[in-house]
Amino acid sequence: MIPRPNLLSRLSGSYELTAGAVVSGPDDLVEAVRLALPVLDLRPGDSGAIELRLDPALGPEAYKLTVGSRGVEIRAGDRAGAFYAGQSLHQLLPDESYRWSAGAAWQVAGVRIEDSPRYAWRGLHVDVARHFFPKRELLRVVDLMAAHKLNRLHLHLADDQGWRVESRAFPRLHEAGSHRPRTATHFFREPETFDDVPHGGYYTLADLAEIAAYARARAVTVVPEIDVPGHASAILAAYPEFGATGEPVQVLDKWGISPAILSPLPATVGFLTTVFDELLGALGATPYFHLGGDEVVLDQWAASDDISAYADELGLGSVAELHAWFLRRLADVLAERGTRAVVWDEAFVAGDLRKDTLVMPWRGMPVGRRAAAAGHDVVATPIFPMYFDYAEAASAEEPMAIGEAVTVADVAAFDPAPSSWELAERKHVLGLQAQLWSERIPDARTLDYRAWPRSCALAEIGWAGAAGPDFMERLAAHLGRLDALGVEYRPLDGPKPWQRRRPHRPGVVPVAEVMRHVEQLTHDADSTRPSF
Structure with a gap:
């Protein structure tokens, strides 16, 4: 089993x-x-x-x-x-x-x-912003999660490359923000190339209500994410007046981090409150709402006289403090509605979070331990080994991926709450979650390949706390169930001929190199924060 x-x-x-x-x-x-x-x-x-x-x-x-x-x-x-x-x-x-x-x-x-489960949070994150997945695919994801006792579906509904939810109060969000004219096909280190194929889509509020109800019936909680204040190009393409500069921007057609950022002024908080209420109304009783808070370029805040004056009015001395204040203000809005805020770890590093805010340490478990020591509940989401958009092997036969390699064995060996942590810190670890960022996941077949069977190992850790010594033997037998369910998973001995893509180009990087880069970014962000 x-x-x-x-x-x-x-x-x-x-x-x-x-x-x-x-x-x-x-x-x-x-x-x-x-x-x-x-x-x-x-x-x-x-x-x-x-x-x-x-x-x-x-x-x-x-x-x-x-x-x-x-x-x-x-x-x-x-x-x-x-x-x-x-x-x-x-x-x-x-x-x-x-x-x-x-x-x-x-x-x-x-x-x-x-x-009974070891961890209460056994999650799978699906990025529908970079590439949109129709409702039918999300319902199928719920079915597969439920069959493996996974219970949190984290939907990344908004990013620079697309907004994915209907808004009746602010209709340009889905009318203008939900599509882009083309999509980048190059890796980060290569010259820019594009496919020149329009991409888009969004869920109506009725779709979202159906997905949430379908999930609840199968013991799965939908966790929506609207990533703010950065990753906001799609929002600002629709409503530039809520940006730090007020200048028009476009829905991004390439990957990476955009300098476009929402304004922290009261009008923006009011705008987001209205949008959040629409989502909460569609989802029904929602215990968690993800605010993002990651990879924020704060230069536009520091350069704005209006934003600087507002920070002075609030008694804040730096853009980092304003970043923290903005996320706390939104978390207060959610708390008034009976919902807990969830953030990526940069928001914790910025400081001043509500104590009930849940932290996802994607940059590594050391920052997760710091959050737990500070009294925050934590869901383990580190790049290694919880980013399933990375290839499962450093092989030229693998489909193109953002990096390499996170294997089934790597996932099975993961400990979300290491014994080296203090007991009080381990008690704050609610569970773990794998991320399926979709820059290199353009369709449902690729989603299957990336998610399974690594999500089987995820389920084993989340439910049992650790993989049993016979896990790989049981997994080999379990693949017959996935076959019967029609899952186009990655075979344990490598991709089938039609699952292969052209060899990796030079831009693909090993996980170890990515982690060194992330650690340097974290060090730089913690040590040099601009003031007004």
Whole structure:
């Protein structure tokens, strides 16, 4: 099974599960198990093959599953626990049970499972700003996450290269900010080249509501991200008046960091508050909202007399302090609506975050440890090994990637809360999350290739805390389930002929070199911060 359960004991006897079998118990738990086993077309009833009971003492997402000659018994701590019990029961069936055309009766060997997750946050980040993925693809991502007990879908909805959500209050966001005339095809170190093919798309608020509801039914929480105040070219292409200079900009057609930045003045806060309210209204009850806060070029703030005067009015002495103030102001807005802010680690380094702000240390776990020591909850997101837009091998056969290499074994060896940390620091680690930045992920087939099977290792760490010694053996067997589900994953021995691309060009860099560059950027940012 993947992820491996806390306890699995084989029992004597077995039970035959058939299509149309009756499942009994509280309505919400019954519906959860039915969603986890759709091919069986389970029917609710007073008693039957699967008996469900709610047992809150087990804790959130926890369950106990017993299969014997008289049927299946499930005790669940909550609805999510019942859903995960159903997913584990599904993994006890043959791979063919993941196909709708398969037979309708399977013999399930006797087993007892007691299970609960090590980490509450088991996330997958999908960047839909650089390349847009239609709603149908996100629903499929949710299904695959749910099958692996992953429970946080982080949607990167806005960046320099595109805005991806309808706004009825500010319609130019989706009318003008959601598309670009062309896309860069070069690597960072190469001369600029472009494909001259228009790219775009956005989700209506109704789409977003559907995605969130679909995810909630499958124990997945959607975490929206509107990255501010930097990475704002798409916003400013629609509404330049909210920028630091007020000058028109274009939706970026290339990668990298833009100097375009939102203004921190009250009008911008009001604008973002309205947009956030639209998103929160569509998503429903949303416990988390990501504000970004990363890779911000603050030069335009430092050069603005109006912004300097506003900082003086607030009693702030530097653009770094204003950056921190701006993100805290937005976090306060979210808190008033019952939602916690999430930020990338630069926002923590800037300082003055609300204590309930969750920090994602993409630049490495040392800054994550600093955030945890300061009392912030942390989700581990370091480039190595949590950036799945990096190639899985340093091979000319791999498709083009932003760098190389993050292997399945690298992911499986990752420890989000190292034993070298103090206990109080480890307690602030809520979990881990892999990032699928989409500069080099233009379509769903490439998304599959990048995400799987590395996300199987992600699921194992998130649920069990560490990969079991037999993980690679179980993974090899698990690939049959992915085949049945139609996942175009990367084979363990390398890409298939049609998955290969032309050899890497010189611009692709190893992870080690990238990390040295990131560490230098972090050192420079921490030691030299311009004042007004």
